[in-house]
Amino acid sequence: MTLRLPPPSPSDRCLSTVGADKETHVKKLLRAALAAVLAAAVVPVALAPASPAQALENGLGRTPQLGWNNWNSFGCNVNESLVRQTADVMVSSGMAAAGYRYVNIDDCWSEMSRDGSGNLVASRTKFPSGMKALADYVHRKGLKLGIYSSAGLTTCAGYPASLGNEQRDANLWASWGIDYLKYDNCGDHQGRTAEARYTAMRDALARTGRQIFFAICNWGNDNVIQWGAATGHSWRTTGDIEGNWSSVMGILDAQPRYAGASHPGAWNDPDMLEVGNGLTDTEARAHFSLWALLNAPLLAGNDLRTMSEATRTILTNTEVIGVNQDWGGRQGNRIVDNGNTEVWTKPMANGSVAVVLLNRGSSTATVSSTASQIGLGPASSYSVRDLWAHTTGTSGGTISASVPAHGAAMYIVSGGGKPATSFSLRGNGSNRCLDITGAAQANGALAEIWDCNGQPNQRFTATTAGELRVYDNAKCLDVVGGGTANGTAVAIWDCNGGAHQRFVVNTDGTVLAGGSAKCLDAAGIANGTRTVIWDCNGGINQRWTKT
Template sequence: MQHGLAVPAWRWNLHPSLTTEDTMNAWQRIFALALATMLAWIVMPAHALDNGLARTPPMGWNSWNSFHCDVSAALVEATADAMVAFGMKDAGYTYVNIDDCWMLKQRGARGELVADPAKFPQGIEAVAAYVHRKGLKLGIYESAGATTCAGYPGSIGHEQADAAQFARWGVDYLKYDNCGDYQGKTYPQRYTAMRDALAHSGRAILYSICEWGNQSPWDWAPAIGNLWRTTQDITPRWSTDQPANRYPQGILDILDQQAGLSQASHPGAWNDPDMLEVGNGYLDDDENRAHFSLWALLNAPLIAGNDLRHMSKEVREVLTNREVITVDQDWGGHQGTKVRDDGDTEVWAKPMSDGSVAVILLNRRRGPVEIATTTREIGLKAASSYTVRDLWKHTEAASQGSISASVPTHAVAMFRVWPGNGERAR
C-alpha cells in the first residue's frame, strides 16, 4: 500500500475484471476530477443573480428614514402621488417601498403574514394595485431571521410561503433585513433560501440584501441578490466619526467604506451604501448635493428616504437632477473610485459608456478650498482639448486638461468631461 496505508481491497475494486493497476488508475482519475471540480468552485467568480432585474441601479423611495414604524396605506399612496406630481417618476424613480412594521405581530392561522388592518385596511394587494396604476412598482420588507428589526414575524423557515404571498399581492421589490434568530444558518444560507423562494414565486421581484456589510457580502451576494448593503445604517449627518461596525454611519463614514468594492458591482448586482438622506433635516443644501453626487458616482441604488409630500424646491431639484442621475444609471465598466486622497480633499472618478468620465472634487472639511485634477489623473485618453460640463451649474467650459473648482464647506464640484468639442450624449 502507498504511503503505508492498508486500504481494504473492497474499497479499491471498481469491477472484478479490473487489475489492481487498472483500479488504481481509475481511482486516480476520479480523484483528479473531484479535485479539479472543487478547485473550480473555489476560484470561480461570483456571478450576478440572473433574474433580469436591476440592469441599472434601482431608483425609488423607502419609508424607514423618515417614518420608521409610522407606515400606512395612506402614506404609501400619497407618496406615489407625490412621486408622479413632482417629476420623480419622469426622472427615473420607480419603486415605492414599505419598510418594517407593516404587519401584525403574529402570523395568521395558516402561518401567513397578515398586514396590520389599522395601517392597511384593504391589505397590501390593494396598495400594490394603486401604485401600479401610477406606473410605479411596490416594494415590501422582511427579515432573514425569526423576527424583523422591530419585532414582527421574520421569514426564516417561511421563505417559500412568504415569497408566494408577496407575489400574489403584486410586490415587485423585497428588502430582506438581517434581524432575529438565525437558527444556526449562515448568512449565505439564509439569503439563498429567499432567493430560491422568489425564483419560484412566479413573479419578478427585485431582491435587496440588507445584512449591513457584516460578512463581506460583495464576495458572495452577487450570486444571490440584486443589491447588498455594504455598511451599517445611514443617518442624516455628514459624519459620526464612529468605527465602521457601529450604528449609525454618516455620509463620509459610509463613503470611506466603499473603497475597494468596485469589482463586485455590475448590471444586475450593485453595492448598496444605504438609502438617501437627502432632505432629512440635518444636511444643508451643499451636503445634500454632495451626498446625492457621491451615491450617483458609486452606481448606488437611489432610494429616497425623505417625505416626498412636503419636500422643498431645493431638495426636489437635487433628487431630480437628470445629469447626475445619468451618471448613476450609466455603466462604463466599473462604479466610481477614489483616484486621489489628500486628507481633507479627494478626487473621485467614474468611466462612462460614451468614453467620457464623471469626476467629483470633494471637500470634507470646513471652509472653501481649491481642488484640482487633470484629465490624465481621472483616466481620460489624451486629446488636444476637452469639454468640461458642470453637472450642478449646467454650464460648460473648454480645457486643455486641467479640472478645478473652489469647493465650499462639506461640498462637491461634479463634472463630466469629454475629449474634444464634438457632439456627446447627456
Template sequence: MRKTLRSVLSALLVAVATPVALAAAQPAQALESGLARTPQLGWNDWNSFGCNVSDTLIRQTADAMVSSGMAAAGYRYVNIDDCWSQRTRNGSGDLVPDPQKFPNGMKALADYVHGKGLKIGIYSSAGLTTCAGYPASLNNEQRDAKLWASWGIDYLKYDNCGDTQGKSGQQRYTAMRDALATSGRPILFAICNWGTDSVGSWGPATGNSWRTTGDIAGNWNSVMGILDSQPGWMSYSKPGAWNDPDMLEVGNGLSDTESRAHFSLWAVLNAPLIAGNDLRTMSAATKAILTNTEVIGVNQDWGGRQGNRIADNGNSEVWAKPMANGSAAVVLLNRASSTATVSTTAAQLGLGGAASYSVRDLWAHTTSTTGSTISASVPAHGAAMYLVTGGTGSTTGTFALRGSQSGRCLDVPNGNQTNGTPLAIWDCNGGGNQQWTATAAGELRTSGGKCLDVTGAATADGTRVEVWDCNGQANQRWQLQSNGTVTAAGAGKCLDVYANGTANGTAVEIWSCNGGANQQWTRG
C-alpha cells in the first residue's frame, strides 16, 4: 500500500480492522513453511525512497546493514518495493526489471546481497497492476513465483492494488501462497491487504505476516492511530504468522524520543521490524534505537506471545508481553505533550507472590529491584521499557514434568507440533519435546511455541490434553501447586496419568483432583 496513492483510504482501513469486526472470526493455524518462526527483521525502500529504487541503493543499503551493526543485531531482509519493473511484461509474459534502475538484473543483485550474509525481497500486488501502476501478479502467480525463485528472491511483499476481477482476498492470496510453495525456493510471504477481507480468519494459514491497518506515516499521530487498532488482532499472532502494523518510521519524521517509543511498542506487539529509513545516512541515535538488542530480544522471544494493552488511563498506557521464560516485558507509554509518571504493578503484569522483583531497563541497560510497583517519569510522546522478573509467575522457568508414580516425563510424541497432538508419558531423556516453559500468563509452552491445552476446552473427567496454538484461553492456563499437582485453571481439575499407568505411551488427561500419585509431578 502506498501513502502517495491511498492516504485517503488509510483512516478508513484502520476503521475496518476494528476488534469488533474481527471478533467473530476463527483463528487459522499458522502457515507451516518453516519461515518467520520469530517476526522478520529487515528494511524496505518505500518509506524513504518511493519509486526511486535502484541497484545502487539496494547494494549500498546491504552494505550499511552490515556496517551499522544491524545485521549483527538480527536484521536479514533487504526488500525492494514498488516500481522495480518495466511497465509491461515481455513477449514471454515475464516481468522484466527496469534496465535503467537495475542494469545488472535481479539475479546479480540477489547474489550481492546474499554475499553479505543477507536476504533479498521483492514486491508485487494481488491485482492486475501494482499500486504505482506496474504489472502485478493476479493470474500469473506460478509464472512470477518461479521467476523470483530463479533470481534468488527470499521475501515477497504482496500488496492489494489493481483490478482484482472480483476475486476475494483469500482466493488471491492463497493462489500466491501455493505458487510460492511450488517455486522451488523458500520465500517468506508478507500479505499486505491492509487488514481487510477478514484476513485474521485466513491470514495465519496463508502468509507469514499480514498487514492489520492502512499505511503508517512518519508522525506521532499516525503511529498512535495504528497502535490503537492492534489489541483486536492479538489472538491471530503465533510463530510463523504475525500481525503486521506496517513498517517502522524510526528516524523518519519522528523525534528520537518518539522513535524509541515506536520501536518499543512494535517489539512488544511481535510486529515484523522492517526499517524504512535511509540506513546509509542515519544518525547515531537512530542506529542505537534500531540495534538495541535487548528490545529486539523481546520481539524475537521464541514463545511468540503478542503483547497487549493492559491499562489505559487516557494519555498514560501500559502494554505488556508474557515472555517464554516467565518474565514480563512492559512498555509504559506517555501519549501526552508533557512529561508524566506512568506506573504498573507486578500483579497487573501477572507476576504475583514475591517480596521483590528484578527490573531491567531495556533502554538504560541497567537493573534494579522493586517491591511491587514499576514506575517511571516518561517524557512527552515517549515510553519506558522494562523486563520484569520474579514472583510465582516467573520463578518456574523451563523444566521437564516428571510423573511421581511412573518416573516418566510429560512428552510431546516425536516432538510433533501439529495442533491436536495428544500427550503421553515417556522415559525422561532431556529432549526439547519434554521441556515446558511456564509463562506469566499461566501457560505451559513447548519448545516449539505451542501450549498445553485441554481438548475442546472441556471440563469432564478423562478429557485428553494436547498441544495447540497459544490463544490465551482458560483451557491453556495451568497452576503449578506446592503439593505437586498441576491444575487446569479452566476445568479446576488435575493433570492425570490415565488409569494410574506407568508404561511409555500412557495417555495424559484431566481428572478430579484426588491426591493420587498419578497426579503428582516434579519439575527438573
C-alpha cells in the first residue's frame, strides 16, 4: 500500500488578514490499506445521487453569478453612496442588460460590536439610511444586494462575524432584503470543521425562506471540492487574486484539477475579476475570456463609476458572457500546454466548442489547434466565430491566431459534430489498460487493469456531458454508490447524468472523477488490479495514456 498525501493547500486567505486568526490545516496521512477498502466495497445501488441540500434547491445558481464586489478596489472604504452610485452605473453602462445582477458589499460594513440584543448593526456612519433602505434602492434598479460575513468569530478585518449566530444573522439579512452572502473563513473557528461551519450557515439561510445565493469563500482549503456542491452555490478554489498578470495566471493554473466538479447550481470560483484593475486591456480581455470559459462567477472588482470605455466593452461582451452562461456538460479546461502557449476548450450545449488560444509569453506568438484536437468530427469546413472581433469565418480544420503578449483569442467553432471515436486508457505505471472485469456488461461490473487487447470492454468514448461510455455507449463509467472517499471502487452503470459519472481526461494524463475531484488510480500493476478514486498526487499509478 502506497501512502498518499493530499495536495498542498493554496494560500489560506481570502481578504486582508488584519486582525484575523488563520486556521492551521494539518495534512493527515491516509493509512487504510487499499485491499481492506476494496473488500468493503459493494456494487452500486441503483439510486440517483443524493439530493442536494435545501439551500441549493432555492432556484439560484443555475448559471454562474454575475455582479460586482467592492473589495478589490475599495477594501474597507465602502459606504452607502458608493453602493448606490455603483448600482446606478451598472444599469447606465449596459452591465445590467448584459446579465450582471448582484451588487455585493464586502467586509467592514458593520459596527465593531453587536447591539444589546445580539444583532449585527450596519455602520451608522457608512450606511446612515440602513441596509433595508439600501436593498430597496438596489431592488428598484432591478438588481440584487449582497453582503459579507465569515464562518468564525470575527471577519478578516476584525469585525463581528457569524459563527454561533448563524440563524440570528441569516434572519436579519433576510429581513433587510439581502440576496447574496459571501461567507469567508477568518476568525476563531472554535475547533469546528469547515464543513460543519459552512453547513450551519447553509441551513440557516434555507430556514429564512428567502432566496439567498450562498458563496463559500474558504480559499479552496479543507477539501471543499468534496462538500462544496452540497453546501453552497459556488466555492473559492484558491487564495486571493491580485491585479497583475502573474496572479491571474497562477490562479488559472490551479483550475484544471477542479474541472470535473462544477455543474449547474454549484460552481468553482477562481475569485473576482481584475478587469480594469492593474491589467492592460490585452491582459484583461484574456482574463475575461478564460474566466468565462471556466464557468466562473463573473464579479467585477473595479470602480464602475470611472471605468474606461475599453473596460466597459470587455465587461459587457455578451458573446463571451454567453459562453460563461452556457452549460454543455463540463466547464472549460486546458487541452494543450506548450509552455507559453496554451489551448483551452469548453463544449457548448449546441455541439459547438468554445476555444481560447492563450499566449502567456512576453512577445507575440502564433497559437494553433485543429477541429479534431478540440473535439469536433470531420467536415469539409467549419464555422469560426471570433468573439472579440465579432466576425465569422470558415476554416478547413485549423484554428490559429497571432496572439499578442499576455493575450488571448476566443472563438466558437462549429461543424462536423462530435466524433464517436473510442479509445483505450493505458496505465503509465502498469502498461495495462482500463478494463471492465470479465467483459461483463451488468450494472456494477468493476473496472480493473488488464493486458491491452482492444476489445469492447477496453474501449471508451468521451461525451460532451463529460462521461466515459463503454460498450457502444450502452454503459457509463461510474464511481460506486456516488462515493467520494479514497479507495471507492469504479464500475459501470446505466448512464444517468449524475456527477459520479463525470470523468475528465486531462492533458497531464490524470483522469479526474467529477463528483469528488479525485483521480482514477490503480495501486498495483498486475492483471486484475482494481481501479479506485484517490487524492490526486502525481504518481505514475494515476497517469493514463489514450491509445
